[in-house]
Amino acid sequence: MSSQKGFFEERWSMRYKQLQSYYEKHGDCLVSCPKGGTLGRWVKTQRKEYKDWKSGRHSNMTHRRAQLLVRLNFDWSPMSSGATYQKKKTWHAMFNELIEYKKINGHYHVQKNHDQRLYNWVHDQRNELKAMKKKETTTMNNERKRKLDKISFDWTLKESTGCKLQSVWEGNMAEYRKYK
Structure with a gap:
């Protein structure tokens, strides 16, 4: 089980690094799903995971992951934030x-x-x-x-x-x- 957990953590870290590069280039984390491909879908998933985590439902979001995303000024709900x-x-x-x-x-x-x-x-x-x-x-x-x-x-x-x-x-x- 721990090797599977390591695999998912490694994959999350890889996507996070891609998001860092996107942030450095564009100044935001507003990756669209169709245009952003897998990174866009990953960003959308992070928003859902965060929402589940905050409401106490099962989620893969952790405090550490949320903090890493916050460092990139990650917008958890871009539609409502304008x-x-x-x-x-x-x-x-x-x-x-x-x-x-x-x-x-x-x-x-x-x-x-x-x-x-x-x-x-x-x-x-x-x-x-x-x-x-x-x-x-x-x-x-x-x-x-x-x-x-x-x-x-x-x-x-x-x-x-x-x-x-x-x-x-x-x-x-x-x-x-x-x-x-």
Whole structure:
């Protein structure tokens, strides 16, 4: 029995580490079930286990596990806490940060080493559009797409080729020469 308990504890720890990585990237633990795959289902299970544990029913939740999740600002009931509203607010805040980034840098091609959080958000927008086109569950909607289209957001940027970044640099250099 103890080897089985060790297996489940090891599996829980593995998922917790995945959630830590998600938290570091996104700043929250709001992993959606369809999009988040097994991690999304695990997060949902933790909420159920916690609810059962708090009400005295049989549960795999422990005080130690609950404390570990609390360290990541785990939201036990995201619908009632307004987390969904907060996510919407965050999207608009990041959109505004992107506009500010363009004002300062002259382009929307956020570098990973410049602003990790904004870089991740920009990358996520491209992935969300792909999911939307495939009719998958996504946070992208027509309103958000229109807003990004309106500012000439580049949906297809591939950093590995460097081609688009090169043309942006050349365009900025031409503008600089005109200004001079």
